[in-house]
Amino acid sequence: MFGLFKKKTEIExxxxxxxxxxxxxxxxxxxxxxxxxxxxTEAEEIAKKIDTLKK
Structure with a gap:
């Protein structure tokens, strides 16, 4: 219930x-x-962005 109003992070x-x-x-x-x-190709670009944000 408390996660109901939780905003998504950029990675999510x-x-x-x-x-x-x-x-x-x-x-x-x-x-x-x-x-x-x-x-x-677009998906791979997003995967690279995710990797850089995780570091």
Whole structure:
């Protein structure tokens, strides 16, 4: 109950974006490989940002 109003940290927001991009890339890989590659590249950039914030 106390976590109800807890704001997300920057890392949590980035992790959520990363997971969403991975899901979209997986769905797109069945139809449009170039779109899937683009989404994977964006996900990798977010992963790098997460790594730098964790350090």
């Amino acid at each position: 927001k980035l992790q959520e974006q990363y997971e969403n991009l991975l899901q979209k890339a997986h769905k797109a890989s069945h139809q449009d490989r170039t779109l899937s590659d683009k989404l994977m």
